[in-house]
Structures are given as structure tokens and as C-alpha cells.
Amino acid sequence: MTAVLTVRSNGDKLPILFIIRGTPGGRIETSELPTYPSGHFYAVQGKAWMDNTMWKSYLCDLLHRSLVEPWVILLDNFESHVSDASYRIVEEELGSFLCAIPPNATSICQPLDVGVMAPFKRYLRDEWLTEEMIDGEDGDDFDTR
Incomplete structure (x- = not known):
């Protein structure tokens, strides 16, 4: 979508x-x-x-x-x-x-990219990294306590 x-x-x-x-x-x-x-x-x-x-x-x-x-x-x-x-x-x-907007300038000066999409993508990346760190690649769960 x-x-x-x-x-x-x-x-x-x-x-x-x-x-x-x-x-x-x-x-x-x-x-x-x-x-x-x-x-x-x-x-x-x-x-x-x-x-x-x-x-x-x-x-x-x-x-x-x-x-x-x-x-x-x-x-x-x-x-x-x-x-x-x-x-x-x-x-x-x-x-x-x-x-x-000039080519390759979107991420710098397009308001929705700067103010909405960049923070949203950062959030998704952080969530993904957290999930990867907790689950681990070897199948062993990582105890966060």
C-alpha cells in the first residue's frame, strides 16, 4: 500500500x-x-x-x-x-x-520527509534493531531483565 x-x-x-x-x-x-x-x-x-x-x-x-x-x-x-x-x-x-524540489534534496527540504517520514523510519529502524537484539540470530532468547 x-x-x-x-x-x-x-x-x-x-x-x-x-x-x-x-x-x-x-x-x-x-x-x-x-x-x-x-x-x-x-x-x-x-x-x-x-x-x-x-x-x-x-x-x-x-x-x-x-x-x-x-x-x-x-x-x-x-x-x-x-x-x-x-x-x-x-x-x-x-x-x-x-x-x-531539486534532485537529491528531498530528504533535506521536503517538509513531510524531514518532519514525518525521517522520524518514522528512525522509529521503525530502532524497533527492528531492538527486536533483533532481543531475539538474537542463534534462536536463544535474550533476557532483558
């Missing part, structure tokens, strides 16, 4: 776009998605990846509904994000401006 998080510069969070692995039009999309919690957006894609189709859906279905005035939309340099079609949609349909 992929979760697309969007936050305004004032801290307001937009609904999350969850991209679920499955066949578009298949059982997950027709039977399960309607039972998911409301307030967010859900889409089905073969590998649960953000691709051109998912990105266009994100821009037109989720982001468009959240715009009340022109925005500057900061993005990484992912191919779908910086395509000619993406620029056209953002400028012509959303009345906003798309600004790609």
Missing part, C-alpha cells in the same frame, strides 16, 4: 490517498473499498504504486477539491509529478503553480 500525505504550509492536513494493491475494477475495488473509513480517498493499482494514472487522479479528485485559492505545490522529481501533463493540470485546471 502507498499512502500519499499532503499538508498545507499552515499545518492543515488534507485527506490521505491510499493506493491499494489489486486489480482495478476487481473485487477489492468493488467490494472492499466501499467499507473503508470515509474522509479519505482510496484507489486500486496493480502494484500499489503512484503512477501517471494515480497522480492524475490525485490532482483532479483530491487536490482540486481542497483548493480555495492558487497554491504553490512543492514536489519531488518523481517522473509522474514533473511530467508535462502534470504541469498542465496544475496550471490550467487547478490554477496553481508546480515547483519541483
